Amino acid sequence: MKKSILKERAIKISFILPAMSVLILLTIYPLYLVIEMSLFDFQDYGNPVFSGIENYILVFKDSIFWIALRNTLLFTILSVTLVIITGMIFAILLNQKINQKVRSFFRSIVMFPWLLSSAVVGSIWVLLLSPFGLVNVILVNSGILESGIPWLSDERFALFGVILANVWRGFPFAMLMILxxxxxxxxxxxxxxxxxxxxxxxRFFLISLPQIKGILLTVTTLELIWTFRTFDLIYIMTGGGPVNSTEILSTYVYFKAFQNLDFGFASAISIYMLIFMLIFAVFYVRAIIRRED
Structure with missing residues (x-):
């Protein structure tokens, strides 16, 4: 009896062993390396020196870190809020009783931004938000503006420009889930x-909204995690500029690690980001458990 139980357990372990090996190789081991690097000073790149938790302390003394943290929170909160609102509006419109073919067509069109890579989305919005791009043409011709705005080269507007692009890319997922x-x-x-x-x-506020609150919580948590770790979109559109106005934690980590070669400092910021995302992940797991209950 015991041999059969042990054999059954061995078979089960053999099934999950390949997946566990990949997880260790691609996740746990790199995480270990990041934690290890965060404990060293790489100012002399050829001869890193053990510094303990000094990098974690220096992070809080760095002025650019606080700018990047503020931008990250602002970018995340505004993006997720607008993604959920926009997704909700389109979900309501596409849930109406209209011709099935027409509804399917518009669903396909609306899902288009979600199918594009961040590089393509960033390139599209760089063109749209240029001084002579479509956004400025529409605003000027409609009389809202007298002349075009350099959205991505003006520190007053650059962050809102990348938020607009991120919302355009992200709202189809929220719409699909809410629909x-x-x-x-x-x-x-x-x-x-x-x-x-x-x-x-x-009917919407008293019946529909309470019925979908579980999905809304799940979508919001996922969008928070995805938006918080955004890198490629901002790197392509602004590179964190101008004057750090769109610098977020992920782009700052890249700048410190691969331009300044300060891998210890960059790794410490990465660990702080991991802690933030773990907090979001806890909320996500709790939301899933509540839905199942």
């Missing part, structure tokens, strides 16, 4: 509320 949640709401519940005299606005 799927809307379609799980029993139709007879909404019809009963309509018969009772509830307006469309009341």
């Amino acid at each position: 799927a949640a809307f379609q799980t709401i029993p139709e007879d519940t909404l019809e009963a509320a309509e018969v009772d005299g509830a307006t469309q606005l009341k």
Whole structure:
């Protein structure tokens, strides 16, 4: 009996062993290297010196770090808020009772930004937000602006320019998830509320919204994690400039590691970012557990 149990366990372990090996190779081992590097001073690149937790202390004394942290929080909060709102609006519109072919067509069109790589999205929005780009042409021709704005080269507007691009890229996922949640709401519940005299606005806030709050929480948590670690979009559009106005933690880590060759300092920032993302991940797991309950 014991031999059969041991054999069964050995078979189960053999199935998960390849996946565990890949996980260790691609995740745990690199994480170990980052933690190790964060404990060394790489100012003399050829001869790193053990410095303990000094890099973790120096991070808080660095003025650019606080600018990058502020930009990261602002970029994350505004992006996620606008992604959820935009996704909600499009989900409501595409959930209406219209011709099935027309609805399928518009769903495909709306999903287009989500299918593009960050490099393509960044390149598109660099052109759209240029002084003579489509955004400025529309704003000037509609009388909102007298002349075009250099969105990505003006420190007052650059962060909002990359937020706009990030929202355009990210809202289709939120829309898809919210739309799927809307379609799980029993139709007879909404019809009963309509018969009772509830307006469309009341039906949304009192029936639809409570029904999809689990999905909303999950989508929000995922978007927070994805947006917080954004790198490629901002690197392509602004490189963190002008004057650090779009510098976020991920681009600052890249700058310190691969331009200044200060791998210890960059690794310390990476560990702080990991802690932040783990906090978000805890909320995500709790949201999943609540949904299952």
